[in-house]
Amino acid sequence: MTDPEPPAAETPGADAPDRKTPAAAASAPHTPAPHTPAPHTTDADSGVRRAGGIRGSLLGNRDYRRLVVAGLVSQTGDWAISTGLAFHVYQLTGSTLSTATMLLISRLPDVLLSPFAGTLADRVDRRRLLVVADLLLAVGLLPLLAVREPAHLWIVYAVALWTGVISTVLFPAQRALLPQLVPDAQLVRANALHGQSGQAARLLGAVVGGVAVEAGGLGAVVWIDVTSFLLSALLLARLRPTERARAATADARGSWRGLLRNMGVRPLVAYMVITGTGEGIFATLAAPFVADVLGGDGDAYGLFLSVQAVGGIAGGLAVAAWPGGASPRSLLGWGTVVFGLADLALFTYPLAWPALWPALVLIAVAGVPAAAAMAGLTTLAQRAAQEHRRGALFGLLVSAQAATSLLGLALAGVLGDRIGVVATLCVHAGGLMFAGLMSLLVIRKDRL
Numbered sequence: 001m002t003d004p005e006p007p008a009a010e011t012p013g014a015d016a017p018d019r020k021t022p023a024a025a026a027s028a029p030h031t032p033a034p035h036t037p038a039p040h041t042t043d044a045d046s047g048v049r050r051a052g053g054i055r056g057s058l059l060g061n062r063d064y065r066r067l068v069v070a071g072l073v074s075q076t077g078d079w080a081i082s083t084g085l086a087f088h089v090y091q092l093t094g095s096t097l098s099t100a101t102m103l104l105i106s107r108l109p110d111v112l113l114s115p116f117a118g119t120l121a122d123r124v125d126r127r128r129l130l131v132v133a134d135l136l137l138a139v140g141l142l143p144l145l146a147v148r149e150p151a152h153l154w155i156v157y158a159v160a161l162w163t164g165v166i167s168t169v170l171f172p173a174q175r176a177l178l179p180q181l182v183p184d185a186q187l188v189r190a191n192a193l194h195g196q197s198g199q200a201a202r203l204l205g206a207v208v209g210g211v212a213v214e215a216g217g218l219g220a221v222v223w224i225d226v227t228s229f230l231l232s233a234l235l236l237a238r239l240r241p242t243e244r245a246r247a248a249t250a251d252a253r254g255s256w257r258g259l260l261r262n263m264g265v266r267p268l269v270a271y272m273v274i275t276g277t278g279e280g281i282f283a284t285l286a287a288p289f290v291a292d293v294l295g296g297d298g299d300a301y302g303l304f305l306s307v308q309a310v311g312g313i314a315g316g317l318a319v320a321a322w323p324g325g326a327s328p329r330s331l332l333g334w335g336t337v338v339f340g341l342a343d344l345a346l347f348t349y350p351l352a353w354p355a356l357w358p359a360l361v362l363i364a365v366a367g368v369p370a371a372a373a374m375a376g377l378t379t380l381a382q383r384a385a386q387e388h389r390r391g392a393l394f395g396l397l398v399s400a401q402a403a404t405s406l407l408g409l410a411l412a413g414v415l416g417d418r419i420g421v422v423a424t425l426c427v428h429a430g431g432l433m434f435a436g437l438m439s440l441l442v443i444r445k446d447r448l
Helices: 043-051 053-059 062-093 096-123 126-146 150-167 170-180 184-237 252-260 266-293 298-321 328-351 357-383 387-418 421-442
Strands: none
Touching: 062 096, 062 126, 062 150, 062 170, 062 184, 096 126, 096 150, 096 170, 096 387, 126 150, 126 170, 126 184, 150 170, 170 184, 170 357, 170 387, 184 298, 184 328, 184 357, 252 387, 266 298, 266 328, 266 357, 266 387, 266 421, 298 357, 328 357, 328 421, 357 387, 387 421
16 A cells, blocks of 8 residues: 555646656756666677667666566555555545545655655665565555454554555665666666556556455455565565665765755756645646536546556657657656646636546646656656765655645645636646746756
């Protein structure tokens, strides 16, 4: 029941209605030393990697393939249990407050602990950290098998807190580990493909979770997620990343101050703050937009939140297959600008024609630039800090995005009532375009 990696939805980074902005997905170091192939890499493997494209970054690299598959498997289990548990808790209690409390408890650790989790990922072996985290998550889900009645709801909350705390190490450690598995020249393609495993997991896991909880109850989805973590741990245990320098012992606050003095890091943090706030706005107002503006029902809302994953997958594949590749600065900047324009069209067209199907088309289209922006953000973060601070940077970015998304939730509640749903969502779209233009203007080309 970890937070499934936020599939792309409106801004590249927030968790809320499953639409992760690139901000939420990237946070990483400054210019790293050129990555050399792992000692176990064969000449054939290196030749395939130099060829570029999807084959070069995925099929030709066993370790990278294992990392992607491990993420796909574990996140599919996450989406299955997130879907099934939310449904089960509501059936058990009949209270939307209970479901909201469970989600809040699972998300708070991202705000409070991500910077510390990122620092931890710099001090220990990242592969082992991921394996241990998967095993702890698998064990931590087992108490859910005892949930039978509303009086057992405290077990759900305890498990949500446990998984929320342990899960904070996953994102910083995974993103910081990836440059140890692929050459620097392949980072954009590798990040584009790796980022879309969450999109595919969302599409598959939501279906699996709904079917499983209906057919076998909560126990069925618990065992699905437990199995997914065990399989992920097995795959991750077989990784052979290159050796790296470890971070010296230092408190997290000192590490943050050092990172924020880095001129390559500051624009990424600012990007996270802007898009994280917008993601909170979208999370709050997506349901009113579908229901009140488009006149849709619950099924329409679920489809609206899911369909962008299709565009996200297409965008990730397009970035990975692009001949010659594209600079991460251009992907982040222009991808976010186009993302904002697509959102602006999405939020305003109903003023003239309140039909549902154009919204589904536009949100799917928005998934393409969102995926490109996320790949650019992740790559810039991986190159923005030294190797031994890479995890700390990702943790800082996740924390900034998670904290400002809470601010976005509050702003949406106030502005939605005062200026209306559409106008407030347009503020979010404008924030995306501003963040993209800021990235193009502020991030120097020599920091790519």
